[in-house]
Amino acid sequence: MPEYEAVIGLEVHVELRTRSKAFCNCPNVFGSEPNTNVCPICLGLPGVLPVLNQAVLEYAVRTGLALNCEIASFSKFDRKNYFYPDLPKNYQISQYDLPLCRNGYLDLEVNGVRRRIGITRVHMEEDAGKLIHGEGEKADYSLVDTNRSGVPLLEIVTEPDLRSPEEARAFLEKLKAILQYIDVSDCKMEEGSLRCDANISVRPSGTDILNPKTEIKNMNSFRAVYRALGAEMERQCAIWGAGDRVVRETRAWNEAEGTTVAMRTKEEASDYRYFPDPDLVPIVIGRDFVVRIREELPELPEARRQRFIKEYGLPSYDAGVLTSSRPLADFYEACVSAYRDPKTVSNWVMGEFLRLLKVFDLEVTETRLTPSHLVEMLELLKEGTISGKIAKAVFEEMFQTGKRAREIIEAKGLIQISDEEELGRVVDEVLAAHPGVVTDYRNGKEKALAFLVGQVMKATRGKANPQTVNRIIKEKIQ
């Protein structure tokens, strides 16, 4: 049996986080009461006209530039005509033959292999509304929520350049990081602000055969994309392996079953009857506009990673993790600017900070812990006020409560005891209580020392400075 590789292309829809919708002044926010962020324009009532929100154009150009695309100097909006109850005008304003951005790419590194993934196009369009279907036996109705109608979207289409589910996931993670860096979307898959469909076919590795592909929908996390592509790849390999042919169709990802299932096949091919939207004037973009947006682009993840390696002397791995999201990289840099020990800061941010974010399922921006919290704690640690062990507990409490380190250790009496006189008294007590162990040590049993140090730590509830204790015991016993 030959070895197979996947041929994967992605279609990603990104909701832009402009203040207002694409063609009217309604607020562009998620989670409002149904049908409250609507006006005659986004409802497509008779006689009203769309007017392009200039911020949408700016965000789209920013995205195109960040994805290394060419920005079209002449572009236009088209109508995509189809009937659906959540589509108020029964056409969607989109872009067809003249998209705003084309021919871009994104460089990926997966398992040490560096590859360039082509971006076919990035175009602007408006989102549709949402249907809420009745539940239960007698629920033969559906409700329409039009809050999302007219929310600006970008559709990002890749070339079929991805060769494995791992690469697809890595691409999405990288894309998400870039979109967040340039501040055009919050990219929350669970809120639908980043949605992905995938086209996949398989072929014997190393060939350039183009086999029939399937399109997979309904994936609502990066993990789901990864799993769905894996399952679909396996299914297609099994079909080819058995000597059958894969059928071109649309399939849905069933998260619970871990399989893709064929969606109802369409009776006839869809015909969207695209034509230029006569209500919107063509988009003419001057070079000055593009130059200005390019100059305003922030540092992108790849450049920032390189800079972290160079400027802070971090290992490539650390730099990659820390720059994987802009808020995390910002957090790290804020800490480093006040506490100039990049590797120590990196260890704390990548270790405890990321661990706790995961435990409490929070985003960097949602925590109560600020860079100055961490910096203050690191200083206390450095000057020996607290031990490394206590620092971990303090960090967790700071993370949960937002209290300052000094406040926590004072309230709980956690300050490290380095006072030799005080420690000497405790050591005397411990030595008196364990004469047998003392004898063992004197007889050359090295382990006995560790036991005695442990007893002192126990008596001081971890506050004793272990190095000092070690030294005092040795002095007293000899």
Place this chain on the structure above:
Amino acid sequence: MELFQLTAHELAEMLKKNEISAEEITRSVFERIHAVEDQVRAYVTVTEEAAYQKARGIDGEKREGKGAGPLAGIPAGLKDNFCTRGVRTTCSSRMLENFVPPYSATVVEKLAAAGAVFTGKLNMDEFAMGSSTETSAFFQTRNPWNLDCVPGGSSGGAAAAVAAGEAVYALGSDTGGSIRQPASFCGIVGLKPTYGLVSRFGLVAFASSLDQIGPLTKDVRDCALVLNAIAGHDPLDSTSVPGPVPDYTSYLASDIKGVKVGVPREFFGEGLDPGVKEVVQAAVNQLAQLGAVVEECSFPHAEYALPCYYIIAPAEASSNLARYDGVRYGFRATPEKGGNYDLLEMYMRTRSEGFGPEVKRRIMLGTYALSSGYYDAYYLKALKLRTLIKQDFNRLFDQFDVVVSPTSPTPPFRFGEKAGNPLVMYLSDVYTIPVNLAGIPALSLPCGFVEGLPVGLQIMAPAFGEGTLLKVAHAFEQSKPYHLARPRLKGEAAEKGLAHAREMSRGGK
């Protein structure tokens, strides 16, 4: 003369001198509506109470010494495809029979701000598709000059109301001639402005790249006044053109010496009614008499305008009218005895029952023309033809200040005469359609009569050449005041009506 027979500028003058009040003008117009509406049938909705309220408000403001514009206190009618807040806007369709918009069209807001007193909403061809107002889902409007004849379309209700004195002026919309052709049929002045000069916000769309709003008035000065009030950039319409708007009354002149007038021979050929031809040629001679330099010219792609239009307009209409699906507002088909339609059936029944035959015909034409496999053969080809037609006009306007033609190839026809044959009906707009395709302005004004029925002269100018149009039209009107003729309705004295018109058509004043 009764007040309802006067023009807006005459009434404004009397108001200014405190000879009358806005309320008196309004009363005169509504009394006229009550007297003749059962003959003419121009109105879908009459807003009498609101009109009196507005008129009294204007009178009050005047007493307080507040300055009022030239249209303040003057009763105006609106074609029923302009959205009016709180007043139903039907497009003369079952589909929108009970639709009450929560917003007003920009032109309506502008006129309201100028002090206009709205009389109501005027009948039209359903969704502005037609040339006779016979496709209205509600009733037929009659031509005040001959009640057996159509008033033209699709702004037939608007033109008939102005001609019959049921409104001092009206606003219509023109996609392929829907202001100019009914103005011609009803013996009044109608202007289709340059595409983009007047905001389309709130005009229920038929074909967005062709639709334009314009005035239907009793004379050229009123036309200029109304254009002053409605022209200008609107941030709610991205196709509306920014920039200052001139005072169009400043162009009104009686001297047109040296103005170059082109007469395309293609507009005087086959299909033109001999009577109309004679009247229009006399009008062209009159322009020469007034000092214009008249010359024959050629419009080589004229014959392609009609087929080009009947691809582009239905294509856009098929998309614009897709929103009428019964889901959110307007008409929804319901099964007899309870029960439910599934989604597809609800869509299909709603659109089958809600739209009339002409609208359905155009939706099907447009859907076909845009569908894959036919797009290149029809829609794309039509766009190329449209460019050729624009180029024809550009060449003409390199040479001429204005181009003239008949507005319609025939005088007003009888009910049913063309309604059975859409292709014959479509020919009604053969001279007006090229103007919409090119986006340029054109004006129709009364230039004589054929067997007692009005004939219109169409004057076309390059984009934003409204001033030139008004200048030429005004000079003609001053020398040949056909616009002073009034149709005779039941119970009226003969000298005000047809006899007067007959006399005028012989060239006397």
